[in-house]
Amino acid sequence: MSSVPGVILAGGLATRMGGGDKGLKVVAGKRLLDHVVARLVPQCGPLAINANGDPARFAEFGLPVLADGLPDYPGPLAGVLAGLDWAAGLGADSIVTVAADTPFFPADLVARLKAAAGPSGLALAASxxxxxxxxxxxxxxxxxxxxxxxxxxxxxxxLRKIVLWTERHGAGIAEFSSDPFDPFFNINTPEDIGEAERIVGAA
Structure with a gap:
């Protein structure tokens, strides 16, 4: 598969947001997932959403919804694993993951991750x-x-800490600028929604 599949990690419990799906919160008139999908589509091949519970709440996005294959919400790595299992069925050799609560990630994220990958094929973003x-x-x-x-x-x-596993496998690092704002700014609280709308207005 020439174009890497993308997986949007939306499996968090959003406790600081009062529960529910952060990806369905609205920023500047669009849901966070709308922002994320629009940013990822030009960079990736097929997309999927990693989330647990009733997949019908994401039906209008028209994307496969991948539940964690492991119980008790073991964290984002379980979502990565679900994405890898899905991609294996597609015949892909890798995936790119992004978070559902981070609407401003770089437009060249995938290309830069590919360029930074270590011999194991792993790379993480940093800023x-x-x-x-x-x-x-x-x-x-x-x-x-x-x-x-x-x-x-x-x-x-x-194992729950992602970097312990990625360091074990020599993951490369793709470094991105934080000017004029950190592109990996993520939305955890209602106050963060206001900051995200300020960023949208300044863009």
């Missing part, structure tokens, strides 16, 4: 904070289908 410290954004990554059984074994063994 500097206000003090210049580089932060990895592990829900924004390029993931190799060949590693899905290794990931499944790690998750079943209790």
């Amino acid at each position: 500097p904070d206000a003090g210049g410290k580089l932060w990895q954004h592990p829900t924004f990554g390029l993931w190799a289908v060949a590693l899905r059984d290794d990931l499944r074994e790690a998750l079943e063994g209790g």
